Amino acid sequence: NGTxxxxxTEQAADLTLLRRIADGLRRKMAFFQSKAGRRVSSTVRVLINLPHGPAWDKTVRVWERATAIVADEHGGHLSFKIVALPLQEFLQAPDWEEPPDPARWESLFDPAQTTVFGLARSGTRTQTAVRKPARRMVSKLPAPLRRRSARNxxxxxxxFWQVFQEQAPILGGDHSRPDPAFFDVMRIIYTASNDPHADILTQAALPHASLYLLRKYLQMHPRLRDALSKAVTRGSGSMRWSVSTIFHRMQAVIATFLKYHGWRADGPLLAYPVLTGWGEEGTQTFSVVARIRNPELLMGEDDEVVPGRDEVRQAEEALAWVLWALFAYSDDLGLKHPVFW
Structure with a gap:
């Protein structure tokens, strides 16, 4: 369209080239923050002279590390998008569109690798100031004197633990506790198409309302959406899929979603993929289980009554469905499609 x-064009990269790549990205940051950068597409296309495979995956990981380093120096954000495609694939079928076809190009920026990845709670301050690269501390003590005992x-x-407790908000990254209101959001999304009091045809129909709300939610949080797409496709070109590797990939996506909201998947809130048993009634596919092992997780600061089992079960069902929908309805949600689904 004239843009x-x-x-x-790039070759294979390893960590020895990390500094060079990061320096180039810093120059791009300066360019796209200038007046001249406004006249150019905000998407940088990198053509890597490698086919999809282990070498490609290794090179992409180096670029992801470099983009995360530069993004952390600017509050966790880049002023441009950067995507990659094998050079030979581009030569065989050039893509001159603006924006480029997301189904073909792989992002080289993973927001989940930045130190500020996450959803800031209301009332908390987030660090947006530009960070200065940490200076390397060089000890002048002789090696024998630098040894410490376990007691020391x-x-x-x-x-350090005391310092962390006192200064966590300014140490870089959002270390605030997760918000129980997260479960209310999941319930709203889930109930839109899974209301047990709706008529039977509505219950049997495709979950259009829930997908609409979940898609809008991901649009409200583009860093989460980009991180999920990155997590589900990372290394797919060289992966040999099996039940174990599919479980591992699903768990990584689940962890990315929960991490953004301040949760972990292996604590009082447990979330993990499962495979429907052959003797069980239901669709024979991968699904997700969510378990709230302590009902107090649902309690806000002003709540005084511990939720009952029914409320906990509803929250578990809602979260499990949302996590499952990230895979089953990825195309409808604007996410990259998992090749194993």
């Missing part, structure tokens, strides 16, 4: 765009390590770590 100017930046194309780069314990005292030092105890001091």
């Amino acid at each position: 100017q765009a930046l194309f780069e 390590d314990r005292l030092i770590l105890a001091a």
Whole structure:
């Protein structure tokens, strides 16, 4: 459509090239923050002279690390998008569209690798100031004097723990606790198409309302959407899929979704993929289980009554469905489609 765009050709990369790649990304940040950058497509296309495979995956990981480093220096954001495609694939079928076809190009930026990835709670301050690269500390003590006993390590770590508790909000990254209102959001999304009091035809129909709300929610949180697409497709070109590797990939996507909201998947809130048993009634496919092992997780600061089992079960069902929908309805949600689904 006449829009100017930046194309780069690159070779295989390893960590020895990390600094060079990061320096190039910093120059791109400066360019796209300038007046000249406004006249150019905000998507940088990188053509890597490698086919999809282990070498490609290794190179992409190096670029992801570099983009995360530069993004952390600017509050966790890049002023441009950067995507990659094997050079030979581009030569065989050029893509000059603006924006480029997301089904073909792989993003080289994974928001989940930045230190500020997550959903800031209301009332908390997020760090948006530009970070200065940490200076390397060089000890002047002789090596024998730098050795510490386990007792000294314990005292030092105890001091660090106290510092963390006092200064966590300014140490870089959002260390605030997860918000129980998260479960209310999941319930709203789920209930839109899974209301047990709706008429039978509505219950039997495709979950259009729930998918609409979930798609809008992901549009409200583009960093989460990008991180989920990255997590579900990472290394797919060289992966040999089996039940174990599919479980591992699904768990990584689940962890990314929960991490963004401040939760982990292996604590009082448990979330994991399962495979429907052959003797069980239901669709024979992969699904997701969510377990709230302590009902107090649902309690807000002003709540005084511990939720009952029915309320806990509803929250579990809602969260499990949303996590499952990230795979089963990825196309409807604007996410990259998992090749194993």
